[in-house]
Amino acid sequence: MNHYNVLVIGAGPAGLAAAHAAGASGLKVGIVDDNPLAGGQIWRGGPERQADRRAQSLWNALRDAPNVTFLQQTRVLYSPEPGQLRVQTAAAADTLRFGHLILATGARERLLPFPGWTLPGVTGAGGLQALAKGGYPLQGKRVVVAGSGPLLLAVAATLKLKGAHIVAIIEQAPTAAMARFALGLLATPSKIAQALRLAAQLKDVPYLHDSYVRSAHGDGTLQSVMVQRGKGRELETLQCDYLACGYGLIPNVELAQALGCATASDGAQTVVEADHWQQTSVPGIYCAGEGTGVGGVDLALVEGRIAGLSATGQIVPAQAEFGQRTRWKKFADKLARTFALRPELATLAGDDTIVCRCEDVSHGELRTHTTWRCAKLQTRCGMGPCQGRICGGATEVLYGWRPDAVRMPISPARIDTIIA
Numbered sequence: 163m164n165h166y167n168v169l170v171i172g173a174g175p176a177g178l179a180a181a182h183a184a185g186a187s188g189l190k191v192g193i194v195d196d197n198p199l200a201g202g203q204i205w206r207g208g209p210e211r212q213a214d215r216r217a218q219s220l221w222n223a224l225r226d227a228p229n230v231t232f233l234q235q236t237r238v239l240y241s242p243e244p245g246q247l248r249v250q251t252a253a254a255a256d257t258l259r260f261g262h263l264i265l266a267t268g269a270r271e272r273l274l275p276f277p278g279w280t281l282p283g284v285t286g287a288g289g290l291q292a293l294a295k296g297g298y299p300l301q302g303k304r305v306v307v308a309g310s311g312p313l314l315l316a317v318a319a320t321l322k323l324k325g326a327h328i329v330a331i332i333e334q335a336p337t338a339a340m341a342r343f344a345l346g347l348l349a350t351p352s353k354i355a356q357a358l359r360l361a362a363q364l365k366d367v368p369y370l371h372d373s374y375v376r377s378a379h380g381d382g383t384l385q386s387v388m389v390q391r392g393k394g395r396e397l398e399t400l401q402c403d404y405l406a407c408g409y410g411l412i413p414n415v416e417l418a419q420a421l422g423c424a425t426a427s428d429g430a431q432t433v434v435e436a437d438h439w440q441q442t443s444v445p446g447i448y449c450a451g452e453g454t455g456v457g458g459v460d461l462a463l464v465e466g467r468i469a470g471l472s473a474t475g476q477i478v479p480a481q482a483e484f485g486q487r488t489r490w491k492k493f494a495d496k497l498a499r500t501f502a503l504r505p506e507l508a509t510l511a512g513d514d515t516i517v518c519r520c521e522d523v524s525h526g527e528l529r530t531h532t533t534w535r536c537a538k539l540q541t542r543c544g545m546g547p548c549q550g551r552i553c554g555g556a557t558e559v560l561y562g563w564r565p566d567a568v569r570m571p572i573s574p575a576r577i578d579t580i581i582a
């Protein structure tokens with residue numbers, strides 16, 4: 163059984179920043195992540211290969227640090243006892259002991275059901291981006307990128323770079339809100355530079371605000387999507403091979419909940435509660451990055467630094483980061499306001515539209531229930547391999563349900579991992 167003074171879960175920007183800050187104390191630090199390479203969602207493919215200098219410099223420092231150990235392709239499943247985590251790799255299982263724990267488990271996409279969303283060719287927006295970064299061939303394919311949030315632009319830029327033809331970007335947020343957001347970027351010049359870079363990369367691509375995909379169509383596989391332009395305006399059909407569609411992000415809070423950390427509702431998201439030091443309601447357990455609320459890479463980095471410094475008693479340098487955190491939290495609030503989901507999105511699914519894809523449960527079966535728990539017991543919604551990670555985010559929007567307590571293990575586990 164390995165012991166770490168500080169164990170960080172998640173090797174995205176927040177986890178890397180936390181490990182770097184904690185490692186400066188000389189204590190023994192471990193970083194656990196379930197992907198083959200460090201970097202999380204934004205630096206997928208390895209931090210050393212990113213144009214963002216912050217990724218490269220964190221990687222160089224951590225790779226050479228004798229007191230820091232990376233445990234990649236390792237998933238945390240449950241806590242057998244306080245101060246211990248049970249983890250699983252493709253071939254084995256282990257129990258890790260820790261003094262302090264930093265949760266930097268990131269976020270996932272919110273997918274919403276609409277007629278045709280289960281057709282082959284319909285994917286999450288970040289999902290298709292991840293596939294493309296991993297080598298999935300998209301050369302010459304016609305792709306509609308839809309949903310909400312700035313991630314759509316990053317996705318479209320990646321797919322275009324990989325040779326896809328971007329038919330259009332469909333953004334549900336109203337045009338007035340988008341214009342206010344663009345003006346507000348003046349407070350964060352680095353974001354203006356990023357927006358201008360993306361605009362240049364996507365200059366020939368139609369960017370349709372105040373619009374959303376009503377339905378997807380095709381004979382066995384996707385051929386077209388029907389787009390609603392504004393309220394009460396005409397429908398438009400776009401021919402395409404892929405629809406990459408995601409409605410913002412949902413914090414991954416399941417591990418924190420399973421460890422007893424308090425969570426709170428923050429608008430449409432459930433977030434882990436953390437104090438000034440990024441410490442959760444459980445002493446010695448910290449949380450940083452998207453788990454405390456979706457805010458982007460800059461907020462993830464500063465929260466990670468504060469968590470790593472606080473967990474190792476470096477109080478003064480931690481305090482010096484508070485101003486930056488406040489700045490990026492304001493930006494996160496603007497994001498949440500601008501890209502709040504419009505109510506029409508909750509009305510698209512028909513009675514025969516599947517909502518829980520693991521267990522084939524339709525909207526017609528679910529809409530008569532009053533709570534997540536009741537629907538789960540009566541229909542098996544959320545009881546398949548994804549354990550509600552996909553349909554849970556959809557039922558929050560469709561019916562206002564909050565998934566209840568998380569059971570250990572938080573992901574499907576091998577029998578020998580549990581009984582060893």
Ligand SMILES: Cc1cc2nc3c(=O)[nH]c(=O)nc-3n(C[C@H](O)[C@H](O)[C@H](O)COP(=O)(O)OP(=O)(O)OC[C@H]3O[C@@H](n4cnc5c(N)ncnc54)[C@H](O)[C@@H]3O)c2cc1C
Nearest residue numbers: 172174175176195196202203238267268288451452458459
């Ligand atoms: C699909 C997707 C694509 C995105 N693409 C972009 C983009 O192109 N540009 C952009 O600006 N922003 C993008 N974002 C937003 C981006 O995630 C954040 O801005 C930032 O990366 C958050 O950093 P983080 O460290 O909090 O989380 P993440 O980067 O999400 O890192 C969390 C890490 O923890 C791991 N993890 C979670 N649970 C466990 C567990 N139980 N055991 C082991 N490991 C675990 C995850 O696999 C992941 O590697 C994307 C988000 C998503 C969901």
